[in-house]
Amino acid sequence: MPASLNERDWQIRLHVYRFFVDHERPPTVTETADHFGMTEVEVRAAYQRLHDGHALFLEPGTTDVRMANPLSAVETPYRVTVNGRRLYANCAWDSVGIPAMLGADATIESVYTGTDTLAHHAIVDGELCGDDGVVHFPLPFRRWYDNLIHT
Amino acid sequence: MPLRQVWKLSQAWYGDRMSPDFRGRTAEQAVEIFRQAGLSPEFWRV
Numbered sequence: 001m002p003a004s005l006n007e008r009d010w011q012i013r014l015h016v017y018r019f020f021v022d023h024e025r026p027p028t029v030t031e032t033a034d035h036f037g038m039t040e041v042e043v044r045a046a047y048q049r050l051h052d053g054h055a056l057f058l059e060p061g062t063t064d065v066r067m068a069n070p071l072s073a074v075e076t077p078y079r080v081t082v083n084g085r086r087l088y089a090n091c092a093w094d095s096v097g098i099p100a101m102l103g104a105d106a107t108i109e110s111v112y113t114g115t116d117t118l119a120h121h122a123i124v125d126g127e128l129c130g131d132d133g134v135v136h137f138p139l140p141f142r143r144w145y146d147n148l149i150h151t
Numbered sequence: 152m153p154l155r156q157v158w159k160l161s162q163a164w165y166g167d168r169m170s171p172d173f174r175g176r177t178a179e180q181a182v183e184i185f186r187q188a189g190l191s192p193e194f195w196r197v
Contacts, residue, residue: 010174017169055175070165093157100161101168121154133154141185141195 005053012036012046013055017068021102024085026065026073070094070101077111092135099123152190160188 015035019027027035033043044063050056057067066073070089078089080098082105089095092110099106108121113136121130152160163184167173176184178197185195 005175014169014171014173021169053175069168070161092154093161096154096158097161097165097168100158101165103166123158128155128158135152135154135157137152137194140193142197 004049005055008036009046009049009053009055012043013050013068016056016065017071020065020068020071020073021083021085021087024087026068026071029063070097077113079109080106081108082106092133093137096121096123096128156188160184160190163188 012032015032016026019031019035029040029043029047032038032047033040036043038046047056047058047063047065051058056065057069058064059066059073064073067090070093072078072088072090072094074088076088076090078092078095080087080089080095082099082102087098089098089108095108095110099108104123105125106123108123108130110119110121110133111117112119119131119133121128121133123129181197182192182195186192
């Protein structure tokens, strides 16, 4: 556990994930504060600690949640439908990360980078179905957090 | 990386992400997941 994160921070992180899946978007600072009976200042500080600990990723210059990996708060070329909810993944890896995280069947629509070509995949009973594809990782893992949005 | 390999990696990487007990992952744990997935130690160095 990163030393700077306390138990309440981890509870907030879990709440963000659950809310994100249920509502197809992350909770606002106000919504999280209301849920825990905390002040917005306290929640903003917790969000920042979670960001610093790579447990959430905030929109630069704000305390709005941009990513709760594998979930994206902004529309991306990776759309995942799972349990009747439409979610966006941050990247190709994360598009299968969402059903992996939820342990659920899913349909995945992806647009190949640099093209208009739409690819369809599905997870059914724990197995990947659909066209074979290849995921390109442009940067080594240790550099991903240099610019996570670009990565 | 073939998508099927990415799917297997995702199950190891993200499978516990919404567990109430999830407390992040140490560098050693990450390295072990990548090793078990058969990934390049240099590219996937933590």
